[in-house]
Amino acid sequence: MALLEINNVSKHFGGLAALDEVSFSALEGEIHGLIGPNGAGKSTMFKNISGFYSPTTGTIRFNGQDIQGLSPSSIAKLGIVRTFQETTLFQELTVFENVLVGCHLEAEVNLLDALFGLNKKVQQKANVHALKVLDFMGLTERKDQLAIELPLGSQRALAIAIALAAKPKLILMDEPFAGMNPEETRQMMDLTRKVNETGVTIVLVEHDMKAVMGLCENITVLNFGTLLAQGKPDEIRQNDKVINAYLGGGH
Amino acid sequence: MNKFNLTQFVVMLTLFIGLILLPHYLRYQHQDFMIFLIINVLVVVSYRLMTLTGEWSLIHIVMMGVGAYTSALMSKHMGVSVWLTIPLAGLSAAVLAGLLSTPLFRMTQFYFLIGSFAVGEAIRLAWIFFIKPFGGSSGISSVPSPELLGIDFMDPIPYYYLVLIVVSLCLWVLYRIEKSRIGLTLNAVHWKAPLAQSVGVNTWKYRTLAFMVASLFVGIAGALKIHYLGNVTPHQFGVGSMVFVLIWVIVGGYNTFYGPIIGAVVLSVLDESLRNLNEYRPAIYGVLLIISIMFMPKGLEHISQGLKDWIKTAKSSS
Amino acid sequence: MLYGHATFHTSPYSLSGLNEATQHEELAVDLFLQSIVNSLIQGGFFALWAVGMVLVFGIMGVVNFAHGELVMVGAYAIWVLKAQMGMGYIPAVFIAVILVMLIGIFMERFLFRPKREDPLGGLINSIGILFILQVVALLVGGTGPAKQVTPAFPGTLILDEFMRIPHQRLFSLGVSIAALLILWFFLTRTKLGWSMRAVALDREAAALQGININRTSLIAMAISAGLAGLAGALMAPISNIYPHMGHNVIITAFIVTIVGGLGSLSGAVLAAFLYAILHTFVTAYFSGTIASMVGLLLMVVVLIVKPTGIMGQRVSE
Numbered sequence: 001m002a003l004l005e006i007n008n009v010s011k012h013f014g015g016l017a018a019l020d021e022v023s024f025s026a027l028e029g030e031i032h033g034l035i036g037p038n039g040a041g042k043s044t045m046f047k048n049i050s051g052f053y054s055p056t057t058g059t060i061r062f063n064g065q066d067i068q069g070l071s072p073s074s075i076a077k078l079g080i081v082r083t084f085q086e087t088t089l090f091q092e093l094t095v096f097e098n099v100l101v102g103c104h105l106e107a108e109v110n111l112l113d114a115l116f117g118l119n120k121k122v123q124q125k126a127n128v129h130a131l132k133v134l135d136f137m138g139l140t141e142r143k144d145q146l147a148i149e150l151p152l153g154s155q156r157a158l159a160i161a162i163a164l165a166a167k168p169k170l171i172l173m174d175e176p177f178a179g180m181n182p183e184e185t186r187q188m189m190d191l192t193r194k195v196n197e198t199g200v201t202i203v204l205v206e207h208d209m210k211a212v213m214g215l216c217e218n219i220t221v222l223n224f225g226t227l228l229a230q231g232k233p234d235e236i237r238q239n240d241k242v243i244n245a246y247l248g249g250g251h
Numbered sequence: 252m253n254k255f256n257l258t259q260f261v262v263m264l265t266l267f268i269g270l271i272l273l274p275h276y277l278r279y280q281h282q283d284f285m286i287f288l289i290i291n292v293l294v295v296v297s298y299r300l301m302t303l304t305g306e307w308s309l310i311h312i313v314m315m316g317v318g319a320y321t322s323a324l325m326s327k328h329m330g331v332s333v334w335l336t337i338p339l340a341g342l343s344a345a346v347l348a349g350l351l352s353t354p355l356f357r358m359t360q361f362y363f364l365i366g367s368f369a370v371g372e373a374i375r376l377a378w379i380f381f382i383k384p385f386g387g388s389s390g391i392s393s394v395p396s397p398e399l400l401g402i403d404f405m406d407p408i409p410y411y412y413l414v415l416i417v418v419s420l421c422l423w424v425l426y427r428i429e430k431s432r433i434g435l436t437l438n439a440v441h442w443k444a445p446l447a448q449s450v451g452v453n454t455w456k457y458r459t460l461a462f463m464v465a466s467l468f469v470g471i472a473g474a475l476k477i478h479y480l481g482n483v484t485p486h487q488f489g490v491g492s493m494v495f496v497l498i499w500v501i502v503g504g505y506n507t508f509y510g511p512i513i514g515a516v517v518l519s520v521l522d523e524s525l526r527n528l529n530e531y532r533p534a535i536y537g538v539l540l541i542i543s544i545m546f547m548p549k550g551l552e553h554i555s556q557g558l559k560d561w562i563k564t565a566k567s568s569s
Numbered sequence: 570m571l572y573g574h575a576t577f578h579t580s581p582y583s584l585s586g587l588n589e590a591t592q593h594e595e596l597a598v599d600l601f602l603q604s605i606v607n608s609l610i611q612g613g614f615f616a617l618w619a620v621g622m623v624l625v626f627g628i629m630g631v632v633n634f635a636h637g638e639l640v641m642v643g644a645y646a647i648w649v650l651k652a653q654m655g656m657g658y659i660p661a662v663f664i665a666v667i668l669v670m671l672i673g674i675f676m677e678r679f680l681f682r683p684k685r686e687d688p689l690g691g692l693i694n695s696i697g698i699l700f701i702l703q704v705v706a707l708l709v710g711g712t713g714p715a716k717q718v719t720p721a722f723p724g725t726l727i728l729d730e731f732m733r734i735p736h737q738r739l740f741s742l743g744v745s746i747a748a749l750l751i752l753w754f755f756l757t758r759t760k761l762g763w764s765m766r767a768v769a770l771d772r773e774a775a776a777l778q779g780i781n782i783n784r785t786s787l788i789a790m791a792i793s794a795g796l797a798g799l800a801g802a803l804m805a806p807i808s809n810i811y812p813h814m815g816h817n818v819i820i821t822a823f824i825v826t827i828v829g830g831l832g833s834l835s836g837a838v839l840a841a842f843l844y845a846i847l848h849t850f851v852t853a854y855f856s857g858t859i860a861s862m863v864g865l866l867l868m869v870v871v872l873i874v875k876p877t878g879i880m881g882q883r884v885s886e
Contacts, residue, residue, distance in 0.1 A: 050449055076451035084449075090442045093435070100432065101439040105451040126432065166450040307689070357873050361632065361688070365823055366872045369865040372820070376865070380858045490816075494696060501693055530707055537700030544693045545683065 003028040003201050004049070004080075004170060009058030009068075011044050011225075018044040021058070022227050024220040026170070031192065031202045033216035033233075035209075037245055041225040042205045043085065046172050049203075050082040051075040063169070077105060079169035083159045083176065091148035095139055095158055098147050099130040102165025130165060137161040137191065153184040157191055170201045177208040185211055213237065221245070274411045281523075282407035286414050286479055288519050290472050293418045295499050295511035296425050297468035302505050303434065304454075304461045305441030306363050309493050310351075311469055313371035316378070316488030317344040318470025319477040323394045324384055326478070333397035337417070337474040344470025345463045352459040368490065378485040390484030394477055410479050417475060421468050428464065429508060437461055498536060502543045602732050604853045605846070610738045612845035613745030617800040618818050619825035619837040620752065621793035627769035627832040628789040631681045631691040636822060637815025638702040639794050643669050643801020644810045645706050648716045651805075658721030658806070665802040666795050672702075673794020677787050685786075699815070706812040715809035741803040748799055749838060752792065756834070765789060769832060820861070821848075824868045 002025035011019040019041045026032040034042050047053040049060055051072035060068040067075055090098050103126040134140050137157045142150060147158060156176050163171050176192070177185050189211055196202050206212050212219065213233045221228040221236060223245045229236060236242055274282050298311050318340035325331040325339060351370060358366045378385040385391070396405045403409070428434055439447040440454045448454055477483040503514020518539070525532055618640060625633050646665035650656040656664075676698060684690035710716055722736035756762035767775040768785045776782050800818075808814075821844070829840030844864060851860035 052445065052448075071453070072445070072448035073451050073453040076449055081451075082449045084446060088443055088446050090439050090446065092442055093438065097435055101435060101447065101452070102450045104436060104447075123432065162446070162450060354869065354873050362872050365827060366869055369823075369869045369872075373862050373865040373869075376858050376862045380856070380862070497693070497696070530712065531704050533700040534704035537697040537704070540697035540700070541680065541694050544690050544697070545680075 001028050002026065003063060004203065005059075005061040006045070006049070007059045007061070009045070009048060009055045009060060011041075011048055011053060012056045018225050019048070019055070020225045022222065022225070023058075024227065024230060026201060026203050027218070028201055029196075029199060030217045031196050031204060031215045033212045033219035034203055034205045034222065035207070035212055035219060036222035036228065039224075040222040042222055043174065044225075045222070046082060046174055046205060049075075050080060050172060076166060076168075079167075080172065081163040081166045081168035081170075082172035083163050083174055085174045085178070089147040089155060089158055089162070092146065094144050094146055095150070096130060096134065096143040098158055099133050099161050099165045100126060102133070102162035103129050105166050133161050133165045136194075137164070152180065153187060156180075156188060160191065160195060164195065164200070168200060170203065171195070173202060173204045173206075175206055176204070177206055177211045180208075189215060270415060271412075274408050279407065282411060284519075284523055286407060286411050287476070288516065289411075289414050289418050290476050291499070291515050291519065292512050293421055293472040293475075294469055294496055295503070295515045296422055296508070297465045297472070298496055298500055299505055299508070299511050300425055300429065300437075300468075301461050301465040302500070303429070303437040303441060304458050305444070306359065306458060307497075308355075308462070309364055309368035309490065310355075310371035310374075311465065312488045312490075312493040312496060313374050314344045314348060314466040315469045315473035315476070316375065316483075316485070317347055317466075318473035319483045319488070320378065320385060320391070320473075321470070322474035323391045323477055323483045326395050327391060327393070328384070333395060333478055334399070337397075337471060337478070340474035341467040341471040344473070345467035348463045348466035349459065352462050355462075356455055356458050371493075372490065375485050375488060385485075388485065390482055390487075392482040394481050394483060396478050396481065414475055414479075417471065421471060425464075425468060426508060433457075433460070495536075498540055502539060599729075599732060600853055602729075604849045606732065606734055608846040608849035609842070610734075610742045611849055612842035613742045614800055614804065615821055615825050615845050616749055616838045616841035617745050617796050617803075618822040619829065619841050620749065620834055621796040622822045622826050623829075623832060623834055623837045624789050625793045626826070627834075628765055629677070629681055629691075629786045630685070630688055630772075631695070632688070633676075633681075633793070634692060634695040634819060635676070635699040635702060635815075636695075636793070636797055637818030638699050639669050639672065639797035639815075640801040640804070640818045641706060641810075641812065641815040642672065642702060643798035644805040644808075644814065645709060645716075645801075646798070647802050647805035648718050648810050649709065651721075652716070652718045662799070662802040666798040669798025669801070670791045670795040673790045673797075674787060676794075677790035681790070682783065682786065703812045703815075710810075710812070715811040717809065718805045720806040735807070737806050741807065744799070744803060748796060752796070753834075761788065821864070824864045827868045828871050 004026040006022060006024050008021045008023055009019055010017060010021055022041070022045065024034075034045065036042055044053065048055045048068070051067070051070050051074065054069040058068070059066055062075075062078060062080060065078065067078060067080075070078075090101060093101070108122075131140070131143075134143050137160065139154060139157060139161060142154060147155065150158060160171070160173070160176070173192070177188055180188060185208065192202065192204075192215055204212065204216060216233060218231070219233055219236045220230050221239075221242050223241075228245055229239045229242050231239070274285065277285065294311070294315060301308055301311065321343040322333070322336040322340035325336040326333050331339075355363065355366055355370065378390070379388050381387075396403075396410070397413070429437075436447070436452055436457055440452060440457050444454050473488075476487075499514040499518055500511040501514070502518060503512065504510030518536070521535075522532060525535060528535070618636070621639075622633065622636050625631050625636075643665045646668050647658070647661050650661035650664060651658055676695070680694040680698065681691045684694060720735065720737040722740055724736045726734045726736060726739060728734070756766060764775065764780045765785050765788065767778070767780055768782060772782060775785075825840045825844050826837050828844060829836030829838070844867075847867075848860045848864060851863055
C-alpha cells in the first residue's frame with residue numbers, strides 16, 4: 001500500500017519550473033530512493049513534502065490524506081519528519097537535549113507545567129523516550145556531549161535520532177551519506193536498515209549510489225525537475241536514460 | 252534536574268542578605284539608584300527570554316510603557332488599587348503582545364527588528380498625540396503610590412523591598428521557564444528553526460509565547476517604575492532607552508541567564524560613578540559597546556574565556 | 570503617485586465646505602501648492618539619506634544605525650567652517666563631504682569589515698559610533714540651543730503672492746538631484762559600478778569572479794557617507810543643527826528604504842519622493858505626529874505584505 005503519493009506536483013519560482021508534473025509513490029515500510037543529478041529537483045521535492053514549500057500545482061497524499069500546503073509542524077504531527085542536508089543539529093545543545101526537542105510532539109509541556117513542575121509524568125515520559133531513542137541509535141555514551149563536538153558519523157546518527165524521537169511513520173533523509181568514508185557509510189547503512197526494520201518508511205535522497213542501490217527497494221530518478229525513470233535498483237542501473245543523465249553530467 | 256550546588260547556594264544567600272541589608276547603608280540618591288537598577292534587571296532578563304527565540308525586538312521598552320500607562324491610568328483615573336494595577340499592567344502588555352504577534356511574526360530577523368521598532372514608535376506617538384487620556388508629551392503626573400497597613404511606599408526603603416520581592420518572584424518564574432522544556436524548545440527555535448519545525452514545533456506559537464511572557468514581565472517593571480517616579484511620559488520609553496537595554500544585554504552577554512544581569516549592574520554602577528561627566532557619558536557607552544563587540548562578542552559572562560583566547564592568539568600571531 | 574492622488578481628492582472636498590470664505594479657499598490652494606514644492610525639496614533630502622543606507626545594506630549587508638549621525642556631522646562641519654570660521658559655503662560643503670567620507674571609510678575598515686559574517690555585530694558597532702559622534706558634536710558645539718547657519722543664497726524665488734521658494738532650498742534640490750544622477754551614472758555606466766552591483770546581487774559569486782570585496786565595500790561606504798555628509802551640508806543653512814538631529818534622519822531613511830525595497834536604489838528614490846509628498850501633506854493638513862505615525866505604519870504594512878518593497882524583487886532560494 002502506498003503511504004506517500006505524489007501526484008503531478010509542480011513547483012514554479014517566477015517563470016522557472018523547479019519541478020514539473022512529477023508523480024511517484026513510496027510504499028509503506030519500504031526504503032525508497034530519490035536520486036538525480038544536481039539541480040534535478042530532489043531538495044525542492046523534499047521541501048514540498050515536508051511543508052517548507054507548497055506545490056504550485058498537484059497533490060501530495062500521506063496515509064490517504066491531502067497534505068500539500070500544510071505547515072511543517074502540522075505535517076510533522078501527521079508523521080512525516082525530515083532530516084537535513086549536511087548536519088543540521090542544535091549544535092549548542094547536548095545530545096540528550098537534541099533528542100528531547102525531538103520529543104516535542106510526544107510530550108509537550110505548557111507554561112504552568114513548566115513553572116510549577118506540575119506534570120512530572122509528561123516530563124518523565126519524554127526523558128524515558130529520549131533515552132530509549134539514544135540507546136537504539138547507539139548514542140547513550142555521548143548523551144551529555146554537545147552536538148557540535150561529535151564526529152561526523154555520530155552527528156548523522158543524532159540527526160536521525162532527533163527525527164525518530166518524534167515517532168514518525170515516514171522519515172525523509174536528505175543526503176545522510178555525504179562526505180562519509182566507506183566505514184562510516186557501512187555503519188550508517190546498518191543504522192538506516194535498523195530504523196526501517198522498526199516499521200518506519202524511509203525516503204532517501206542520496207548521491208552515494210552504492211548506498212542507494214544497497215538499501216532501496218524502489219528508486220525514483222529525477223532530472224531537470226521531471227520524472228526520468230522509476231523501478232527496482234537493477235532496472236535503474238541498466239536504464240539508458242539514467243546512465244545518460246549521469247554520464248552527460250546533467251548540464 | 253540540576254544537582255544541589257553548595258557554592259552556588261552560599262553565593263545566592265549572601266547576595267540576598269546583602270540586598271536586604273543594603274538600603275540602610277545608602278544615601279537617599281543611592282537608594283533611588285538601587286530601586287531603578289533592580290527594575291532594570293527585570294527589564295533585561297525578560298528581554299533575554301525574547302532573544303532566546305533568536306528574534307531581537309525593539310519594542311520591549313514600549314511594552315514597559317504599555318504597562319506603565321495602564322497602571323497609571325487605572326490607579327489615577329479609575330481608582331483601582333495599585334496592588335491590582337501592577338499585575339494588570341503586565342497582563343495588558345501581554346495581551347497587546349499577543350495581538351501584535353500576528354503581524355509582527357510574519358517578519359523575521361532584520362525585518363522583525365525594524366518592524367517591531369516601527370510598531371513601538373507608532374504606539375509611542377499615539378501616547379503623544381492622544382492627549383486624552385494619555386496626557387500628550389507631558390504624560391500623566393501625580394500617579395499614586397501604593398499603600399498597605401499604614402506603610403507609605405513613597406519612602407524609598409519600603410519601595411525598595413517591594414521592588415526586591417516582586418522582581419525576585421518574577422526572576423524565579425523566568426528562570427523556571429528557561430530551564431524547562433519550554434526554554435529548550437525556544438532555544439531550538441533559535442538555533443535551527445527548520446529542524447524544530449520538522450519535528451513538529453510550531454515556531455510561530457513559541458515566538459508568540461516568548462513575546463507575551465517577556466511583555467508581561469516588562470509591563471510589571473514599567474508599573475513598578477512609574478509608581479515610584481510618580482509620573483509617566485512618552486519619553487521614558489523612547490528608542491534611546493531601548494538602546495540601553497540592548498547594550499546591557501549585549502555587553503553582559505545573552506547566552507546565560509545571568510549575563511544580562513551582570514551587564515545591567517556593571518554598566519549602571521559605572522554610569523552612576525561617571526555622573527559628573529553628564530551628557531558626555533554616552534560616548535563611554537559607545538566605546539564600551541564597540542570594545543565588547545570586537546573583543547568579547549559573548550559578553551562579560553565570557554570575559555575570562557575571552558582574555559585567555561586573546562592572549563593565545565596574540566602569542567601565536569607574534 | 571498613489572498618495573499624491575489621495576490628497577488631491579480630499580483637498581477639493583475640504584474646499585467645498587469653505588465656499589463662503591473665499592479668502593480661506595485661496596489660502597487652502599496655496600497651502601496645497603506650497604506643500605507640493607516643499608515635498609519635492611524634502612524628497613531630495615529623503616532620497617540622499619536613503620540611497621546611502623541602501624548602498625551599505627545591499628553591498629555590505631550592514632544596517633548602519635549611525636547613518637543619521639553622519640548627516641549630523643556634515644551639518645556641524647558647515648556650522649564650524651562657515652558660521653564659526655567664516656569660510657565660503659561651497660568650499661565648506663566640499664570639506665564636509667570629504668570629512669564624513671573619511672569617517673565612513675574608518676567605520677568600514679575597522680568596524681564593519683571585521684564583522685562581515687556577523688550582521689548583528691556590525692549593527693551594534695554602528696550604534697556605538699552613533700553615541701560617540703553625538704558626544705563629539707556636543708564637544709564641538711557645546712550644549713545650549715540648536716545651531717543655525719545663515720543661508721549662502723539669501724534671495725527668494727517668488728512664483729506668486731503666496732508661493733515662495735528660498736534660493737537656498739532650490740540649490741539643495743538641484744544638488745540632491747545632481748548627486749543622485751551622478752550616482753546612477755556611476756553604478757550603471759562604469760566598470761566599478763557594475764562590480765558593485767554584482768557584489769550586491771551575490772557576494773560569493775562576485776568574489777569568485779575576482780571582484781575585490783574589501784575594495785568594493787570601502788567604496789560603497791565612502792559613497793554612502795559622502796551622500797550623508799552632502800545631505801547634512803545642504804540641510805545646515807535651512808534647518809536646526811543639534812546632536813540628535815540624526816534620529817529623524819534614520820527613521821525616515823528606514824521608512825523610505827523599506828517601502829522602496831531594501832537593496833533597490835531606484836525604489837528608494839521613488840519611495841523618498843512619494844513619502845515626502847505623503848509626509849508634507851499629512852503634516853500640513855493634520856499634524857507632524859500623525860505624519861510620522863502614518864509613515865511607520867506604512868512601513869509595517871509593506872514589511873508584512875511585501876517585504877521586498879515596491880520595487881524590490883523576490884530572491885528565490
